[in-house]
Amino acid sequence: xxxxxxxxxxxxxxxxxxxxxxxxxxxxxxxxxxxxxxxxxxxxxxxxxxxxxxxxxxxxxxxxxxxxxxxxxxxxxxxxxxxxxxxxxxxxxxxxxxxxxxxxxxxxxxxxxxxxxxxxxxxxxxxxxxxxxxxxxxxxxxxxxxxxxxxxxxxxxxxxxxxxxxxxxxxxxxxxxxxxxxxxxxxxxxxxxxxxxxxxxxxxxxxxxxxxxxxxxxxxxxxxxxxxxxxxxxxxxxxxxxxxxxxxxxxxxxxxxxxxxxxxxxxxxxxxxxxxxxxxxxxxxxxxxxxxxxxxxxxxxxxxxxxxxxxxxxxxxxxxxxxxxxxxxxxxxxxxxxxxxxxxxxxxxxxxxxxxxxxxxxxxxxxxxxxxxxxxxxxxxxxxxxxxxxxxxxxxxxxxxxxxxxxxxxxxxxxxxxxxxxxxxxxxxxxxxxxxxxxxxxxxxxxxxxxxxxxxxxxxx
Numbered sequence: 170x171x172x173x174x175x176x177x178x179x180x181x182x183x184x185x186x187x188x189x190x191x192x193x194x195x196x197x198x199x200x201x202x203x204x205x206x207x208x209x210x211x212x213x214x215x216x217x218x219x220x221x222x223x224x225x226x227x228x229x230x231x232x233x234x235x236x237x238x239x240x241x242x243x244x245x246x247x248x249x250x251x252x253x254x255x256x257x258x259x260x261x262x263x264x265x266x267x268x269x270x271x272x273x274x275x276x277x278x279x280x281x282x283x284x285x286x287x288x289x290x291x292x293x294x295x296x297x298x299x300x301x302x303x304x305x306x307x308x309x310x311x312x313x314x315x316x317x318x319x320x321x322x323x324x325x326x327x328x329x330x331x332x333x334x335x336x337x338x339x340x341x342x343x344x345x346x347x348x349x350x351x352x353x354x355x356x357x358x359x360x361x362x363x364x365x366x367x368x369x370x371x372x373x374x375x376x377x378x379x380x381x382x383x384x385x386x387x388x389x390x391x392x393x394x395x396x397x398x399x400x401x402x403x404x405x406x407x408x409x410x411x412x413x414x415x416x417x418x419x420x421x422x423x424x425x426x427x428x429x430x431x432x433x434x435x436x437x438x439x440x441x442x443x444x445x446x447x448x449x450x451x452x453x454x455x456x457x458x459x460x461x462x463x464x465x466x467x468x469x470x471x472x473x474x475x476x477x478x479x480x481x482x483x484x485x486x487x488x489x490x491x492x493x494x495x496x497x498x499x500x501x502x503x504x505x506x507x508x509x510x511x512x513x514x515x516x517x518x519x520x521x522x523x524x525x526x527x528x529x530x531x532x533x534x535x536x537x538x539x540x541x542x543x544x545x546x547x548x549x550x551x552x553x554x555x556x557x558x559x560x561x562x563x564x565x566x567x568x569x570x571x572x573x574x575x576x577x578x579x580x581x582x583x584x585x586x587x588x589x590x591x592x593x594x595x596x597x598x599x600x601x602x603x604x605x606x607x608x609x610x611x612x613x614x615x616x617x618x619x620x621x622x623x624x625x626x627x628x629x630x
Contacts, residue, residue: 179256249263261339294377444563532588
C-alpha cells in the first residue's frame with residue numbers, strides 16, 4: 170500500500186477516449202516508481218463515450234494509486250477542483266487528458282524542488298499530432314533555474330497543465346468555474362504572487378496534442394463569447410483585485426501577463442460576433458489598463474507596434490495629430506502611435522504594355538485614409554472605403570490605402586509617389602522588392618517598354 174505520495178497527478182476527463190490511454194500511460198511509465206511515489210486522480214466530468222470505462226480499467230489495476238471520481242459535466246475547472254480535494258501528494262500537476270508527460274518529467278521535477286526554493290516548476294511544451302514543434306513560450310527554457318519575477322517581469326506563466334505545484338502553497342486557491350478561458354492564468358498567478366518566483370526546467374517536456382479538427386476545449390474557447398467580456402471581468406480584473414488585496418499593488422509581472430494575454434482578445438476577428446455590449450467590454454478594459462504601466466505595454470515581446478499603440482490609446486483615452494513641414498505624427502499622451510511620414514509605400518505590381526505603365530501598391534497608416542491622398546506624378550488617388558482595415562476590439566485602427574495608377578509611357582518614365590495629408594507633402598520611402606524595379610533617389614525609373622513585373626506581396630495582418 171502506498172503511503173505519502175510525492176506527486177498527485179489530477180486529470181480532468183471529458184470524452185477523450187481516443188487519447189486517454191496515452192495520457193495515463195505517460196504517468197505510469199515514468200522513470201520513477203509509480204506505486205511508491207505517484208497518486209493518480211482521474212475525474213470523469215460526465216463523459217458520454219468510453220472514457221469512464223478506460224479509467225475504471227486503471228483503477229482496478231492500481232487500486233492503491235488510482236482514485237476514480239465521476240461527476241456531472243461542468244467543465245475542467247470544477248473537475249480539477251474536485252480532484253484537489255483528494256490530493257495528498259507533496260506536489261500537484263494537472264495533466265490534460267489528451268496530452269502526455271516525458272518519461273523523466275517527475276524525477277527531474279523532484280530533483281529541481283530539492284535544489285531550489287520555489288512553489289512552482291514548469292517544463293517546456295512540445296506540440297505533437299496535427300502540429301509539431303515548440304511553443305512560443307519556450308524561450309524561457311534556455312537554462313534551468315529560478316525566474317525572479319521582481320527582476321524579470323517579462324517571463325509570464327499561463328499554464329497549470331505544465332506546472333508542478335507545491336500542494337501546500339495552493340491553500341484555498343481554486344480554479345474559477347465561471348471561466349471558459351483564462352482559468353489556468355488566474356490560478357497559477359495567484360500562487361506566484363506569494364514567492365514571486367517560479368522554476369523553469371528544460372530537461373523534461375510536456376507534450377501538447379494538436380488535434381486535426383481543433384475540437385479541444387482550448388481551441389474552442391477562442392471562438393466563444395466567454396473569451397471576451399467575461400474573461401476581462403472574471404480573469405484579468407479578478408487577478409488585478411487579488412494582487413491589490415495581497416500585495417497592495419499590481420506587480421509588473423502580473424501586468425505583463427495580462428497584457429500579453431489581452432492581445433488575443435483585442436485582435437480576435439470574432440470580436441464583433443460575440444461582444445454585443447461594447448460599453449461593458451470597454452468598462453472592464455479601462456479598469457484593467459488603469460493598473461498597467463506604459464512601459465509594460467511597450468516592452469511586450471509578442472505584441473506588434475500597432476497593438477501596443479492601440480492599448481496606449483485606450484489607456485490614455487486621448488488621440489491627437491502633430492504636423493511639421495514634412496511630418497505627420499499620431500500621438501496619445503507623450504507616446505507616438507505612428508509617424509505617417511515613415512510609413513513605407515509598397516509597390517505590389519508594375520506592368521508596362523502598349524505605351525502604358527500600370528502601377529499599383531499600398532501604404533499602411535493609422536491615419537483614417539480619407540485624410541490621405543497618394544500622388545503619383547500629377548495624378549492623385551484618394552481613399553477607397555472598401556480598402557482593407559485592421560480592427561482592434563471593434564475599432565478601426567490600421568488602414569491599408571491601396572492605389573492604382575495608369576501612366577503614359579514613351580522611352581523613359583520617372584515615377585514619383587508621395588503621400589499628402591491635409592496639404593502636407595510627405596517623403597515616404599518607396600519599397601519594391603522586384604529586382605527589375607529601378608529606384609534612384611526614391612524615384613521609380615522605367616526605361617524598357619518590354620518591362621513586365623508582377624510583385625504580388627500579400628499583406629498578412
